[in-house]
Amino acid sequence: MARALINAPAKAKRGDIIEIKTLISHNMETGFRPDNTGKAVPRDIITDFICKYNGQEIFRAELFPAIAANPFLTFYTVATESGTLSFEWTGDNGFTATESVDITVE
Secondary structure, eight states: OOOEEEEOOSEEOTTOEEEEEEEEOOOOBOSOSBOTTSOBOOOBOEEEEEEEETTEEEEEEEOOTTSOSSOEEEEEEEOOSSEEEEEEEEEGGGOEEEEEEEEEEO
């Protein structure tokens, strides 16, 4: 199970541009590196990331083998209303992780 860290403001003023940072713990094996017997270590990466603000998609990223282990993503959105920011990571071998944070817009 992956551990995800989210840094988003708990409160914002309506119309403010807010910064959202996410970090997820994942090895991100590319599938190109050989093990000690010379066979390629099977690929195991996060392939997609989606952030939704009150159910509406606001950010999406498609990740590839060149991405670093423990991917860190930063993006911005406009605070429009109080609600929930939900985050979903999906990847190889059935990997999924979800987190959410609440935001209060004044």
